[in-house]
Amino acid sequence: MTLTPPQDRQSCPDADHARWMGEAIALARSMQGKVWPNPPVGCVIVREGEIVGRGCTQFGGRPHAERMALDQAGERARDAALYVTLEPCCHWGKTPPCADAIIRAGVRAVHASLQDPDPRVDGNGFRKLREAGIRVGIGLAENEASQIMAGFFHRIATGHPLLRVGARPQAAHVIPEGFDALMHSGWDCIEVVIRTPQGEASGEPLDSRSTKDELLDELGRRGLTSVYVPIDDPLSWKLRTAPSTTIASFSATHQRAGAPHTESAR
Ligand SMILES: [Zn+2]
Numbered sequence: 077m078t079l080t081p082p083q084d085r086q087s088c089p090d091a092d093h094a095r096w097m098g099e100a101i102a103l104a105r106s107m108q109g110k111v112w113p114n115p116p117v118g119c120v121i122v123r124e125g126e127i128v129g130r131g132c133t134q135f136g137g138r139p140h141a142e143r144m145a146l147d148q149a150g151e152r153a154r155d156a157a158l159y160v161t162l163e164p165c166c167h168w169g170k171t172p173p174c175a176d177a178i179i180r181a182g183v184r185a186v187h188a189s190l191q192d193p194d195p196r197v198d199g200n201g202f203r204k205l206r207e208a209g210i211r212v213g214i215g216l217a218e219n220e221a222s223q224i225m226a227g228f229f230h231r232i233a234t235g236h237p238l239l240r241v242g243a244r245p246q247a248a249h250v251i252p253e254g255f256d257a258l259m260h261s262g263w264d265c266i267e268v269v270i271r272t273p274q275g276e277a278s279g280e281p282l283d284s285r286s287t288k289d290e291l292l293d294e295l296g297r298r299g300l301t302s303v304y305v306p307i308d309d310p311l312s313w314k315l316r317t318a319p320s321t322t323i324a325s326f327s328a329t330h331q332r333a334g335a336p337h338t339e340s341a342r
Pocket of ligand 1: 165
């Protein structure tokens with residue numbers, strides 16, 4: 077059900093909504109594999125048909141995309157529309173909640189691709205925005221956003237990162253683009269090569285006697301969301317032959333049932 081006044085819809089046709097969210101999706105995609113333990117999120121702020129703020133989750137997961145975009149927009153965020161690929165946070169983590177910053181900035185409408193399944197958010201960010209009188213739309217570009225954040229959603233749901241098996245990278249210790257980490261067998265241990273918040277690769281040993289579940293638990297505890305395993309590595313057999321292995325192709329995971337873009341106001 078659409079509760080948006082018709083004149084407002086006319087001032088911003090659906091094609092424009094898709095275009096602005098497309099910009100936010102591109103920003104989110106650019107940070108895939110670089111922002112764990114947080115999800116890669118993109119955000120643009122649009123006023124009078126012009127982008128006045130752009131943001132994406134920064135290395136190591138902070139600041140959040142909305143914070144970056146609001147800082148860039150400054151006073152121009154007032155009465156603007158904000159497009160973001162994930163529900164704005166509403167909890168105090170290591171940074172103040174983005175929902176509060178959006179309300180304080182005087183944003184008029186928020187369009188988000190997906191609700192954040194993190195139990196600390198899970199719809200409460202949207203509720204907070206609506207209670208402040210901000211119009212909220214959910215579902216724009218949700219399939220693209222789901223793919224980009226598949227690893228994060230998988231870890232929230234299972235406690236484990238999403239694993240992908242594929243061709244061995246050309247050079248050792250090179251983490252394939254879009255992944256948080258590379259895991260492979262070393263001489264006497266399993267090594268996980270992690271992309272640090274500084275963007276460097278850092279190798280850390282894991283106990284080679286670990287069972288598959290112990291390994292996945294440990295990777296999840298570290299906050300990793302997506303881990304790549306070379307297909308010719310003995311480890312890939314250990315992970316694949318175990319009964320409850322969660323190996324999935326990124327494009328095939330977390331495709332939520334396609335709810336239409338819905339808007340509501342209060
Ligand atoms: Zn936030």
